[in-house]
Amino acid sequence: MIKPENNTFHTLSIQTTYQCNMKCANCYLGHMLNNPDYADIDLKVFEDSISKLPGKCDIRLIGAEPTMNDNLFELIRITRKYNHRPSLLTNGLKLGQEDYVIKMCDKYNRTTGITFPIMMRIKSVGKMGNHLDTYTYNINELINIAKENFGDFEPVFEIDGYKEKNTCTYKFQTEIGVMYGKCTDWTIDDDGLPDRGSKRRGILTKEGMIMPFFEFYEEEVNVKKKK
Numbered sequence: 670m671i672k673p674e675n676n677t678f679h680t681l682s683i684q685t686t687y688q689c690n691m692k693c694a695n696c697y698l699g700h701m702l703n704n705p706d707y708a709d710i711d712l713k714v715f716e717d718s719i720s721k722l723p724g725k726c727d728i729r730l731i732g733a734e735p736t737m738n739d740n741l742f743e744l745i746r747i748t749r750k751y752n753h754r755p756s757l758l759t760n761g762l763k764l765g766q767e768d769y770v771i772k773m774c775d776k777y778n779r780t781t782g783i784t785f786p787i788m789m790r791i792k793s794v795g796k797m798g799n800h801l802d803t804y805t806y807n808i809n810e811l812i813n814i815a816k817e818n819f820g821d822f823e824p825v826f827e828i829d830g831y832k833e834k835n836t837c838t839y840k841f842q843t844e845i846g847v848m849y850g851k852c853t854d855w856t857i858d859d860d861g862l863p864d865r866g867s868k869r870r871g872i873l874t875k876e877g878m879i880m881p882f883f884e885f886y887e888e889e890v891n892v893k894k895k896k
């Protein structure tokens with residue numbers, strides 16, 4: 670676990686809330702989903718931590734479902750205030766409300782990156798108490814699948830000087846303009862964790878510390894098992 674001022678991660682996930690407007694049986698949050706024991710992120714802890722990051726980061730606003738957090742717009746505002754890049758990982762249900770989306774875009778004068786998780790779950794792995802699943806695709810297979818769907822493109826494995834063999838981005842043309850996609854290979858290692866050792870993916874704890882993304886959830890699952 671490291672302090673925000675010592676952050677080395679390129680992408681920092683923020684567990685904005687544990688609430689969701691869906692209840693998927695295979696939700697990676699397991700017992701934490703819609704559990705009142707798990708509070709929304711504290712705005713003061715968030716701003717205090719974000720303000721100390723030594724370099725520009727992708728601030729990935731996740732949840733369960735980040736649009737269930739009433740302070741989401743404020744989280745985006747704070748992210749931009751400190752010159753980081755906000756993105757939403759959302760199931761998209763609330764984005765069906767036009768006034769909500771217009772308010773979000775108007776308020777910040779430009780849009781925020783939005784990710785809809787298109788899950789290709791091939792194999793469920795029990796080592797994480799079934800709270801974390803993984804995919805059996807490797808990165809080249811994922812790129813080929815993306816090409817089948819979006820046409821040919823040149824995958825980019827380096828962004829802002831940061832390289833990672835397990836993740837690449839690409840851009841493709843749509844009717845509404847250029848969009849960006851990302852492929853990530855989440856094949857697990859011998860300990861049952863995907864992407865271990867990656868310097869890309871960190872997460873902010875409720876105490877305002879930073880730890881590797883999947884190790885954070887592994888810890889939560891193990892804490893629950895011990896109770």
Ligand code: SF4
Binds near residue numbers: 689698
């Ligand atoms: S967080 Fe995602 S996976 Fe979990 S219940 Fe909500 S939509 Fe489903």
